[in-house]
Amino acid sequence: MSHNAELSTRMLDEKIESMDRGDLRSYQENRLLESLAYVERHSPLFAQVWGSAGLRAADISSLTEFEARIPFVDKDTVRAYRTTYGDPLGGLRRMADASVLSSTTGTTGDPVVLPVGHGEGVGLARDWWEIGVRPGDAVAFMLFTFRGPAWLTPHALGASCVLFDHHPSEFDRWCRASLELEPTLLYLLSGPLIMAMAHMEQTGVLPYALAEVFSSYKGVVIGGDHLGIQARHDLERWGGEPFLHTAVGDVGSATECREHDGLHASEDTVFIEILDPEGSSPVPDGEVGELVATNLVPQSGNPLVRYRSEDLVRVSTAPCRCGRTGMRLWPVGRKGDEVVIHGHSILPMDIWRAVESVPESAAGYFQLIRTGREMDVLKVRVGHNATPGGRSPTSVREDLIGAIEASVGIAPEIDLVENEVLLRLGPPHKIPRVASS
Amino acid sequence: MSNVNHWRVARPFGDDVWGYGRYGDDQLLPLSFDDMQHDTAGATAAVLSLGLPDRSVVVLTSTVSDVGYFHPLQSAAKDMGLLVCNADASTMDVDRVEMFIRLLDVAAVIGVNDALVDGIVERGHDPKSFFSSVPMVIASGRAKERMAATGVDALRFELVGPVLALSCRHRNLHFDGRQWDMVADNGTLLVSSRARRALPFSHFDTRRGGTVSNGVCPCGRRDPVVEIEPTAEVRGPS
Numbered sequence: 001m002s003h004n005a006e007l008s009t010r011m012l013d014e015k016i017e018s019m020d021r022g023d024l025r026s027y028q029e030n031r032l033l034e035s036l037a038y039v040e041r042h043s044p045l046f047a048q049v050w051g052s053a054g055l056r057a058a059d060i061s062s063l064t065e066f067e068a069r070i071p072f073v074d075k076d077t078v079r080a081y082r083t084t085y086g087d088p089l090g091g092l093r094r095m096a097d098a099s100v101l102s103s104t105t106g107t108t109g110d111p112v113v114l115p116v117g118h119g120e121g122v123g124l125a126r127d128w129w130e131i132g133v134r135p136g137d138a139v140a141f142m143l144f145t146f147r148g149p150a151w152l153t154p155h156a157l158g159a160s161c162v163l164f165d166h167h168p169s170e171f172d173r174w175c176r177a178s179l180e181l182e183p184t185l186l187y188l189l190s191g192p193l194i195m196a197m198a199h200m201e202q203t204g205v206l207p208y209a210l211a212e213v214f215s216s217y218k219g220v221v222i223g224g225d226h227l228g229i230q231a232r233h234d235l236e237r238w239g240g241e242p243f244l245h246t247a248v249g250d251v252g253s254a255t256e257c258r259e260h261d262g263l264h265a266s267e268d269t270v271f272i273e274i275l276d277p278e279g280s281s282p283v284p285d286g287e288v289g290e291l292v293a294t295n296l297v298p299q300s301g302n303p304l305v306r307y308r309s310e311d312l313v314r315v316s317t318a319p320c321r322c323g324r325t326g327m328r329l330w331p332v333g334r335k336g337d338e339v340v341i342h343g344h345s346i347l348p349m350d351i352w353r354a355v356e357s358v359p360e361s362a363a364g365y366f367q368l369i370r371t372g373r374e375m376d377v378l379k380v381r382v383g384h385n386a387t388p389g390g391r392s393p394t395s396v397r398e399d400l401i402g403a404i405e406a407s408v409g410i411a412p413e414i415d416l417v418e419n420e421v422l423l424r425l426g427p428p429h430k431i432p433r434v435a436s437s
Numbered sequence: 438m439s440n441v442n443h444w445r446v447a448r449p450f451g452d453d454v455w456g457y458g459r460y461g462d463d464q465l466l467p468l469s470f471d472d473m474q475h476d477t478a479g480a481t482a483a484v485l486s487l488g489l490p491d492r493s494v495v496v497l498t499s500t501v502s503d504v505g506y507f508h509p510l511q512s513a514a515k516d517m518g519l520l521v522c523n524a525d526a527s528t529m530d531v532d533r534v535e536m537f538i539r540l541l542d543v544a545a546v547i548g549v550n551d552a553l554v555d556g557i558v559e560r561g562h563d564p565k566s567f568f569s570s571v572p573m574v575i576a577s578g579r580a581k582e583r584m585a586a587t588g589v590d591a592l593r594f595e596l597v598g599p600v601l602a603l604s605c606r607h608r609n610l611h612f613d614g615r616q617w618d619m620v621a622d623n624g625t626l627l628v629s630s631r632a633r634r635a636l637p638f639s640h641f642d643t644r645r646g647g648t649v650s651n652g653v654c655p656c657g658r659r660d661p662v663v664e665i666e667p668t669a670e671v672r673g674p675s
C-alpha cells in the first residue's frame with residue numbers, strides 16, 4: 001500500500017469532513033442548484049409539485065431562496081402521485097432512468113418504491129473508516145433485504161465482505177467465521193438480535209466464548225431501534241463497541257464516530273433542515289425538530305427534495321471532538337409515534353427505560369397503542385419473558401405500571417403479551433413501536 | 438465532487454476476495470472478484486434463457502447469506518437492462534414482495550423458497566392469487582411443489598453444493614458448464630470446479646440425487662442440464 005500516511009488518518013475525506021461550516025454551506029449551495037435542475041428534468045413528481053407552486057428550478061439561485069420557496073413533500077405526496085397517475089414509482093424518477101428499485105422498510109405503512117439512479121454514492125465508507133476498517137480487512141454483514149450498493153462499501157475501502165442473514169440461525173456460522181477471518185466490523189446488529197444472542201449464550205445453545213468471537217471487531221454498527229440498556233450491556237460485556245446508526249430521510253445515513261457523541265451525517269451529500277414538526281420554522285440546535293432531507297447527489301441515490309421524514313431529532317452543528325464539522329444527530333422518535341395524554345406529550349423513547357427496568361420485560365419490547373394523537377389513557381402493549389415458576393402476570397403488570405408512571409407521570413394500562421408476539425411483527429431488526437389496536 | 442476515486446484506496450480485483458458466501462452445511466464459500474465476474478457471465482446466459490422482455494422488472498428474492506449465488510444474477514440482469522427489485526426470501530419480507538407485485542409490472546419473481554411460501558400463507562394469501570399477475574415464478578424444489586398444489590406453475594432453481602442451477606423457459610435446469618463439472622456417482626451428484634476459483638472443488642458430494650445430460654436444449658443455452666430429485670429445502674431464516 002503506497003499511502004500508509006493516509007491509512008493512519010481518522011478521516012477518509014478530511015477536506016470534506018472537517019470543512020468550515022461557512023464553506024460547507026457554499027459547497028452545498030453549488031451542489032443543490034445543480035441537483036434541482038437534474039431533479040426537475042428526471043422527476044415528474046417534483047416538476048409537478050414545483051410547477052403547482054409556480055416555480056421552476058431555474059428560479060432558485062441560493063440556499064436561502066430554496067429554504068423559503070421550495071415546497072415540502074412526504075411519503076403521502078409520493079403515494080398520492082402514485083395513485084393519481086398510476087405511476088408505481090410515485091413520479092420520483094422515470095422508469096428508464098432507474099438502475100435498481102429499492103423501497104422503504106414499510107414499518108409505518110405501505111412501503112414506497114425508491115428508484116435508485118446510476119453511479120456510486122459516498123455510502124457508509126467514511127463511517128467505517130472512522131471505526132477502523134482498512135484495506136485487506138473483512139467486514140461481516142448481518143443484513144436483510146438490502147443488496148447492491150451494500151457490497152460497494154467494503155470494496156471501495158479495499159476490504160471484503162462476509163455474508164450472514166440477520167437471524168439467530170446464523171450465529172453459529174458467524175462465530176466460526178469471526179474466529180477464522182477476524183473481521184474488523186460487524187454491520188449490523190440490532191436489539192432483538194443481541195437479546196437472542198445473549199439468550200443462546202446463557203442456555204448453552206451457542207457454545208462459543210463470545211468475548212473471543214468479538215475480539216477482532218473494532219466496532220459493531222447498531223441499526224433499527226434505539227439500543228436498550230440490557231442489549232448494550234450484553235454487547236459491551238462481550239467486548240463489542242456499539243456504533244449507533246440511523247437513516248437520514250431515506251436519502252443517506254448517519255453513524256456515531258469513536259467519540260460516541262451524536263451520529264454524523266455526510267452533509268456534502270444531503271442537505272438537512274431541522275424544522276418545527278407542525279410547521280416550517282427552523283428549530284435551534286439542541287431542540288427537537290423534524291428532519292427534512294434533500295439529496296444533493298440525486299443522480300445516484302433517491303431523488304428527494306425537502307422530504308419531510310417524520311423523524312424527530314436533536315442536532316448540533318458544533319464541531320465534534322473527532323474533528324468533524326458535519327451535523328450530529330440524536331434520534332428521538334417518529335412524529336407519528338407521539339401520543340398526547342391530557343396535554344402531556346409521550347414518545348416511545350420516554351418509557352423505554354421504565355419497561356427495561358422490569359426484569360421480565362428487560363428486552364424492551366413494547367408498543368404504544370395509539371388510536372389518535374390525543375388520547376385520555378396511555379395504553380402500552382409490553383412483551384415479557386414468561387418463565388415457568390416466574391412471577392405472575394399481575395405482579396409484572398403492577399411493576400410496569402409503577403415504573404412507567406414514575407417515568408412520565410401517567411399510570412398506563414398494560415397489555416402484557418409474550419415477547420414472541422411482538423417480535424413476529426418484524427422487520428427483524430426492530431418492532432413497530434406504535435400500533436393502532 | 439468527492440467519491441470513492443478520491444480516496445486512493447487500492448480497490449481489490451482479480452484473485453482478491455470479493456467476499457464469503459455459504460455452501461453445503463453452513464460452510465464458508467470464498468469468492469474472488471474473478472469468480473464473480475465469471476459467474477455473472479454464466480448468469481447472463483441463464484437470464485437470456487428465460488426470454489424476459491427488454492426493461493422487464495424482476496423481483497429477486499434471496500437471503501443475504503446466499504448472495505454469492507444470486508448477486509451474479511442481479512449483476513447480469515442489471516447489465517442486460519432489466520430492473521431488479523430485492524427482497525428477502527423469508528417470511529418477514531412477504532409484504533415487500535407483495536408491494537412490488539402490486540405496484541409494478543413484474544415479469545418474473547426469481548428465488549421463491551419454502552420460507553417465503555410460509556410467509557405468504559401465514560399472511561392469509563393464496564399463492565395462486567399472490568402470483569396471479571406474474572408471468573414467471575422461479576422457486577426451489579419444495580416451494581415449487583407446494584405452490585403447484587395451489588395451482589402455481591413455477592419454474593425451478595436449486596442450490597447444488599456451490600452451484601446455482603436455474604431453469605430455462607423450457608423447464609430444463611441448467612448450470613454453468615464453463616465453471617462447473619457435475620457427475621452422478623451411484624445416483625449422487627458430485628461437483629468439481631472446472632476453472633480456477635478462490636475455493637476449488639473436487640468431487641464435492643452434494644448429497645443430492647440426480648442425473649446430468651449434455652443434450653441440446655431448445656432455449657439455446659449450451660450449458661448442461663441436471664435433473665435433481667426432490668429433496669430438502671433451500672436454507673433461509675423463517
